[in-house]
Amino acid sequence: MFSLLPLSHFLFLLSAVLAKRCDQHRTIPNHEIDWKSCSPDFNETGVSCGNLVVPLDYSDPCSIETLELKLLKVDAVRSPSKGSILLNFGGPGARGKPPLAKERELILNLTGGHHDLVTFDPRGTGDTIPFSCYGSDEERASALNASPRLSSNASDVALGRIWADGQLFAETCREAQNETGTFVGTAFVVRDMMRMVDTLDEDGMLRFWGLSYGTILGATAAAMFPKKMDKVILDAVANPLDWYANRDSDLYSDVDKAFSGFCAGCIARPKDCVLAKDNITASELEAKIYALFDDLKRNPIAVPSPSGGIILDYSMARRWMHAVLYFPLLWTNTARILHSLLTRDIQSLDGFQDILSSIFPTNNEAKFGIACSDAFGQTSNISDILPTVYARHNSSRLSGDTGEYMLMTCAQWKLPAKERFNGDFRVKTKNPMLVISTLYDPITPLTSARNVSETFDGSVLLQQDSYGHGAISQASLCTAKAVRAYFVDGKLPSPNTVCGTDAVLFSGSSGWDKVFEKLDADKE
Numbered sequence: 379m380f381s382l383l384p385l386s387h388f389l390f391l392l393s394a395v396l397a398k399r400c401d402q403h404r405t406i407p408n409h410e411i412d413w414k415s416c417s418p419d420f421n422e423t424g425v426s427c428g429n430l431v432v433p434l435d436y437s438d439p440c441s442i443e444t445l446e447l448k449l450l451k452v453d454a455v456r457s458p459s460k461g462s463i464l465l466n467f468g469g470p471g472a473r474g475k476p477p478l479a480k481e482r483e484l485i486l487n488l489t490g491g492h493h494d495l496v497t498f499d500p501r502g503t504g505d506t507i508p509f510s511c512y513g514s515d516e517e518r519a520s521a522l523n524a525s526p527r528l529s530s531n532a533s534d535v536a537l538g539r540i541w542a543d544g545q546l547f548a549e550t551c552r553e554a555q556n557e558t559g560t561f562v563g564t565a566f567v568v569r570d571m572m573r574m575v576d577t578l579d580e581d582g583m584l585r586f587w588g589l590s591y592g593t594i595l596g597a598t599a600a601a602m603f604p605k606k607m608d609k610v611i612l613d614a615v616a617n618p619l620d621w622y623a624n625r626d627s628d629l630y631s632d633v634d635k636a637f638s639g640f641c642a643g644c645i646a647r648p649k650d651c652v653l654a655k656d657n658i659t660a661s662e663l664e665a666k667i668y669a670l671f672d673d674l675k676r677n678p679i680a681v682p683s684p685s686g687g688i689i690l691d692y693s694m695a696r697r698w699m700h701a702v703l704y705f706p707l708l709w710t711n712t713a714r715i716l717h718s719l720l721t722r723d724i725q726s727l728d729g730f731q732d733i734l735s736s737i738f739p740t741n742n743e744a745k746f747g748i749a750c751s752d753a754f755g756q757t758s759n760i761s762d763i764l765p766t767v768y769a770r771h772n773s774s775r776l777s778g779d780t781g782e783y784m785l786m787t788c789a790q791w792k793l794p795a796k797e798r799f800n801g802d803f804r805v806k807t808k809n810p811m812l813v814i815s816t817l818y819d820p821i822t823p824l825t826s827a828r829n830v831s832e833t834f835d836g837s838v839l840l841q842q843d844s845y846g847h848g849a850i851s852q853a854s855l856c857t858a859k860a861v862r863a864y865f866v867d868g869k870l871p872s873p874n875t876v877c878g879t880d881a882v883l884f885s886g887s888s889g890w891d892k893v894f895e896k897l898d899a900d901k902e
């Protein structure tokens with residue numbers, strides 16, 4: 379089904395690397411990182427920035443070209459520091475620097491403040507060989523207008539259209555990124571992280587917290603350098619074998635449960651959920667919203683605005699609904715928007731365009747650059763990926779047909795990473811990993827976490843009975859204790875641990891503040 383070409387290409391690459399002789403040995407030495415305050419507009423106490431010079435092309439032993447990685451460090455709050463934990467918040471394409479301050483603080487708290495945290499702009503993001511396929515925002519906007527993101531079930535022509543859009547996009551990126559577009563894959567980022575570990579001059583071991591795509595990074599690091607793994611947490615886990623094969627059919631398998639939870643949570647707190655009216659039950663509400671989405675197929679809603687307005691159709695509304703399931707904190711407002719859609723109250727949809735642009739930033743080529751350059755299985759025949767498409771359709775009524783654009787773009791990608799990880803993940807790491815999954819994650823389902831935990835010898839899976847993408851979305855005292863025990867004492871939770879949550883849906887709070895207060899109080 380999948381062309382074997384990529385495998386032979388990989389072997390070719392490998393042998394080419396081994397065969398290559400240089401007159402001049404590459405020497406790109408590690409040098410100490412000079413940590414300084416970050417910038418006038420980002421100057422917080424306990425936070426510093428530094429640069430690390432790494433080889434641009436690890437696969438070419440002759441190349442002396444380098445790349446400067448931008449690092450950010452948050453100091454441990456307890457001294458002495460027990461070393462650094464590297465973080466990656468996913469995307470792929472999430473930057474390591476200024477955004478995500480809240481998430482960093484959360485992880486500092488979760489790990490007990492004993493470690494420094496180090497984030498970085500991975501290749502393709504921020505200032506690190508940014509992966510961009512357009513010369514300007516205008517070009518990007520006009521490309522996007524020509525190819526609006528469709529769900530494949532939006533009509534009987536949508537699937538073919540997405541395939542063609544993906545082809546065009548892959549070609550545009552190939553042209554725009556012909557200089558550095560093949561240096562962005564995960565394997566090189568792993569090598570960058572190992573350089574960081576060595577440069578930080580601690581114990582030469584990797585401590586890591588990877589969320590979402592960060593779990594691909596962490597799993598790949600563990601598979602490539604099992605002996606260098608200290609404490610590694612994979613939270614909101616994607617299936618790494620499926621990732622590299624570009625055939626993940628499980629992505630959406632917990633979405634419908636998450637959506638049912640949204641409806642039940644709403645009914646349970648009528649004060650905070652405008653949809654809980656007239657004694658409607660959770661399952662009636664669910665049916666009503668599904669009917670709304672179907673209605674939008676034939677009767678989309680036009681919301682005019684000075685900047686041109688938006689059309690809320692089947693594709694857009696369901697993409698949005700899927701995206702908000704990542705963030706339970708948004709649900710009260712989500713209910714308000716759904717209410718406006720149900721009543722076709724266009725006036726009150728005023729701010730929706732801004733919400734959509736914050737959830738779906740238009741400049742997101744890094745995501746494709748990273749994911750697609752990792753992917754094997756390129757093909758010019760759409761039939762080759764239809765089994766994955768249909769399996770996804772089967773897996774979720776709400777979102778099973780919303781993710782084809784990425785799948786189909788990657789299937790036609792023309793910039794394979796210089797090094798694509800091609801092993802399996804059946805390794806025993808020096809220290810066992812902790813794998814965490816919530817039960818209702820809309821994009822990284824429990825089944826992937828089980829898969830990874832079964833694959834890595836000795837790792838333990840911790841399940842958290844909560845909503846959102848990653849354990850950090852909703853508080854859990856039980857998880858916080860387990861994470862601290864792991865990072866501070868190296869203790870793993872017992873297998874099959876299911877942690878409850880200390881957050882209440884539609885309460886407007888993630889619950890973490892209370893959990894940390896409690897942990898602090900317990901200590902005193």
Ligand SMILES: *[C@@H]1O[C@H](CO)[C@@H](O)[C@H](O)[C@H]1NC(C)=O
Nearest residue numbers: 415416417418419420421422
């Ligand atoms: C950052 O803040 C410190 C103390 O407030 C100040 O001394 C320093 O000059 C600032 N750095 C930058 C780059 O603005």
Ligand SMILES: *[C@@H]1O[C@H](CO)[C@@H](O)[C@H](O)[C@H]1NC(C)=O
Nearest residue numbers: 480483484487890891894895
């Ligand atoms: C981290 O813990 C401190 C002290 O308990 C608390 O004040 C702060 O709100 C916490 N931060 C987050 C993001 O939860």
Ligand SMILES: *[C@@H]1O[C@H](CO)[C@@H](O)[C@H](O)[C@H]1NC(C)=O
Nearest residue numbers: 552553554555556557558559
């Ligand atoms: C990349 O494309 C540009 C413009 O077409 C061309 O000038 C340049 O030589 C190309 N670089 C490589 C490495 O192919």
Ligand SMILES: *[C@@H]1O[C@H](CO)[C@@H](O)[C@H](O)[C@H]1NC(C)=O
Nearest residue numbers: 648653654655656657658659
């Ligand atoms: C909701 O249920 C209560 C109690 O059964 C009943 O008194 C009330 O009339 C119902 N409201 C509506 C709008 O159906």
Ligand SMILES: *[C@@H]1O[C@H](CO)[C@@H](O)[C@H](O)[C@H]1NC(C)=O
Nearest residue numbers: 379757758759760761762763
């Ligand atoms: C694409 O693959 C299908 C199924 O393997 C095959 O029947 C079809 O002929 C192929 N199309 C082309 C254009 O090669």
Ligand SMILES: *[C@@H]1O[C@H](CO)[C@@H](O)[C@H](O)[C@H]1NC(C)=O
Nearest residue numbers: 764765766767768769770772
């Ligand atoms: C989808 O589900 C139907 C009914 O359960 C099953 O017959 C079919 O094989 C499934 N298709 C895929 C691609 O999983």
Ligand SMILES: *[C@@H]1O[C@H](CO)[C@@H](O)[C@H](O)[C@H]1NC(C)=O
Nearest residue numbers: 531771774775776777778779
């Ligand atoms: C997509 O359409 C197919 C065929 O009409 C249907 O079986 C499937 O349930 C739909 N899936 C989604 C996610 O809409």
Ligand SMILES: *[C@@H]1O[C@H](CO)[C@@H](O)[C@H](O)[C@H]1NC(C)=O
Nearest residue numbers: 617619620828829830832833
């Ligand atoms: C994990 O997922 C891969 C890819 O889908 C599959 O081949 C493998 O059998 C799974 N392993 C386990 C232990 O479930």
